[in-house]
Every structure is written in structure tokens, then in C-alpha cells.
Amino acid sequence: MKLRYWIEAARLRTLPLSLASIIAGGALARQSGRFRIDIFLLALLTTTTLQILSNFANDYGDFVKGTDSDARIGPRRGLQSGAIDLKQMQWAMIVLVGLSSLFGVPLIILGSGSLLEGSGWLFTILGLGAIAAAIAYTVGPRPYGYSGLGDIFVFLFFGPVAVLGTRFLITGAWAGMDWLPASAFGFLSVGVLNINNMRDRENDAASGKHTLPVRLGLHGAKIYHRLLLVFGLGALVLYGLIITRFRMNWWFGGLWGISLRIFISQRQLLFRPSREMDPFLKKLSLGALALAVYFFIWMG
Numbered sequence: 001m002k003l004r005y006w007i008e009a010a011r012l013r014t015l016p017l018s019l020a021s022i023i024a025g026g027a028l029a030r031q032s033g034r035f036r037i038d039i040f041l042l043a044l045l046t047t048t049t050l051q052i053l054s055n056f057a058n059d060y061g062d063f064v065k066g067t068d069s070d071a072r073i074g075p076r077r078g079l080q081s082g083a084i085d086l087k088q089m090q091w092a093m094i095v096l097v098g099l100s101s102l103f104g105v106p107l108i109i110l111g112s113g114s115l116l117e118g119s120g121w122l123f124t125i126l127g128l129g130a131i132a133a134a135i136a137y138t139v140g141p142r143p144y145g146y147s148g149l150g151d152i153f154v155f156l157f158f159g160p161v162a163v164l165g166t167r168f169l170i171t172g173a174w175a176g177m178d179w180l181p182a183s184a185f186g187f188l189s190v191g192v193l194n195i196n197n198m199r200d201r202e203n204d205a206a207s208g209k210h211t212l213p214v215r216l217g218l219h220g221a222k223i224y225h226r227l228l229l230v231f232g233l234g235a236l237v238l239y240g241l242i243i244t245r246f247r248m249n250w251w252f253g254g255l256w257g258i259s260l261r262i263f264i265s266q267r268q269l270l271f272r273p274s275r276e277m278d279p280f281l282k283k284l285s286l287g288a289l290a291l292a293v294y295f296f297i298w299m300g
Contacts (some may be wrong), residue, residue, distance in 0.1 A: 005083040006092075011055040013282040016289035017192055018051040019044060021158050021185045025166025025293040028178050030300040031243075034171045042107040043166045046127075049084070051098035054134035058145075060089045061138025065146075066207060097131055111169030111277055119168070126165065130157055146209045150197075151190045159186020180239035181295070187232030188288040194225050195281040199274050222270045233259040236291065245258055251298045258294055262287040 022043045029035050064086070078088060104127045105115065112120035133153050137145040144150060163182035167174045171246040196222050197204065197211040205214045213221035240255045262284065269280040 002083055009056055009059050009079075009084065009089075010052045012178060013194065013285055014055060015048060015051055016285045017048040017158060017189050018162070020288040020292035021162035021189070023289075023296050024181050024185050025163040026085060026170065027292070027296040028163070028167040028174070029170035030296065032171050032173075032175075036110075036170050039107060039111050039170050040166070042103050043169065045103040046107055047162060049096050049100040049103060050130055050134050053100060054137060055133070056093050056096065057090060057135045058138050060086070060093065061140075061143055061145075062209075065209075067142075069126040093135070095178055096217065101127075105299075107169065111172075114180050123165065123169070130161070132221050133157060145211070147299060148200065148210050148212050148215055150193060151212055154193050155186040155190050157189065159183055159187035174253070177239065177242060180235045180242075184232045184236035184239070185288060185292065187228045187235070188291075191228040191232065192281055192284050192288075194221060194228060195269065195277055195284065197221070198225070199277045199281070201274055218274065225266070226270065229263055233263055236295070242271060255291075255298070258287070258291055262291070 022040070025043070026035065026040045029040075059079050068141075079086065108115055108120055108123045108127065112118055112123055114120040115124050136143055137150060137153070144153065158181045160179070162175050163185055164178055167178060194213065197213045198218065200209075201211070201213040201218060201221070204211055212224065216224060237256060237259055244249045244252050265283055265287065266280060271278055272280075
């Protein structure tokens with residue numbers, strides 16, 4: 001029974017997001033004609049452990065601060081239910097920091113040649129920053145998630161850092177147009193966070209957690225969600241048009257079709273109250289993964 005709570009605490013339905021960003025970076029590397037499976041797999045393992053670390057830390061921080069109360073609409077969490085205690089969660093977070101480092105260090109060495117020379121020092125700083133950001137979202141005296149800054153960090157680490165970072169570690173370079181798919185997956189990742197925050201808006205407001213939906217109100221947060229979808233899906237479609245030189249083909253048609261399906265599916269969310277938004281989180285997360293996998297196959 002306790003294993004079930006640990007699996008729930010890992011929030012498996014959010015993991016497709018972190019995988020999608022790395023797969024998109026791998027797709028850009030394949031398009032350049034250079035691809036290394038060892039670096040790609042290490043990047044997938046590193047980002048997965050960082051995502052689970054972030055999810056555990058989120059449970060820990062929200063429970064300690066009293067945000068995960070019985071009034072919360074989302075799935076009941078392990079600490080909240082008492083199935084997992086604080087000490088166990090602390091040790092789990094330490095283990096995940098170790099695992100992310102275990103995968104991240106060879107990732108940087110293989111991709112940059114060193115941890116502290118050339119581009120290695122930058123990726124070492126980014127790696128340490130990713131660990132810190134995963135924990136500091138809700139943990140500590142000034143968690144940035146409680147100030148409405150979570151969207152910025154999610155965009156950066158799931159967008160440019162993950163996508164362009166993977167591309168650079170595999171190929172040693174990236175192109176200016178790569179910012180379009182990098183931004184696309186950043187915006188879609190923020191969209192998943194926004195659904196989570198819209199769902200928990202009332203409870204967060206009562207707990208002093210000032211996410212953007214708390215600041216904008218539900219109507220404003222829904223408009224913001226639509227913009228995230230337009231910018232995210234639009235950036236990827238625009239990239240597809242550019243690489244096909246604005247000539248329609250079957251590959252671009254598939255990209256357009258998946259993007260349109262995601263937008264139509266998410267549009268239904270705009271007419272739902274907070275308590276009915278939870279299923280849309282999983283839909284957008286899986287939709288982003290489907291886009292990334294299709295993009296990866298296309299670029300090969």
C-alpha cells in the first residue's frame with residue numbers, strides 16, 4: 001500500500017513533460033545529422049530524476065506550510081494522508097539528488113569533455129541550479145512558487161535549458177531557429193503548471209500561495225492558458241513551416257493535426273469550473289509528449 005503512495009507522490013502523469021523536452025532536443029540533434037544515444041539516454045534519466053525530486057519537494061513544502069489541506073481539490077498526497085512521514089520524504093529527496101547527480105555528471109562530461117572547462121562549467125551551474133529550483137519551488141523560507149514565479153522557472157528549465165541543452169550536449173552547437181521548439185515546449189509545460197494552479201486556486205489563496213491564477217483570478221488564468229497554448233503550439237507549427245520552406249507535406253500535416261487536437265481538447269477546459277480541471281493536466285502532458293515523439297521521428 002505504501003508503494004502506491006510513493007508512486008502517486010512521483011506524479012507519473014507529469015513525467016511526460018520532462019521527457020518531451022529532452023526528446024525535442026534529441027530531435028534537433030538528429031536534424032543536424034549528429035546524434036549520440038548515450039548522451040540522449042543520460043539526459044532522459046537526469047531530467048526524470050529531477051522531475052520526481054521536484055514532485056517530492058512540492059509535496060514536502062506544501063505539507064509543511066499547511067497548503068495541502070482537506071479543502072484541496074486535487075489527488076490526496078502521501079504526506080497529507082499520513083502514509084509517508086516527513087523523515088521518509090527527506091531521505092527520498094536526498095536519494096533523488098544523488099541519482100540526478102549520478103546521471104548528470106557523466107552527461108556533462110560526455111557532452112562537454114569536463115565539468116569545469118569549456119561549456120562544462122555552464123552546464124554544471126545549470127545542473128546545480130536545476131536541483132536548487134526543483135527543491136526551492138515550495139521548500140524554504142522564501143519558496144518562489146508561493147510568489148507566482150513558478151511559471152518563469154518552468155518555462156526556462158523545461159524549454160530553453162532542456163531542449164537547447166540536450167541539443168548542445170549531443171552536437172556541440174545549436175541554431176537560432178532552435179529557440180522556436182525550445183519555447184514551444186516551455187510554454188506547454190507552463191500550461192500544465194497553470195492547470196494545476198487553476199485547480200488549486202481557492203485552496204492556494206487561503207494558504208497564502210500566490211500563484212498566477214490566484215493573482216489573475218480564474219477568468220484571467222483561463223485567458224492566460226489560451227495564450228500559452230497559442231504561443232506554444234504556434235511556435236512549433238511555425239518551425240515546421242520554416243524547415244519545410246512553407247511547403248505543405250504529410251509530415252507538416254501530422255504536426256498541424258496533433259497541435260490542433262491538443263488545442264481543441266484544452267479549449268474545453270475554458271468552460272469548466274476548477275474542480276473539473278484535473279483530467280486536462282494529464283491530457284496536455286501526454287499531448288506534449290506525443291508532439292515531441294512525432295517531432296523526433298520527423299527529424300530523423
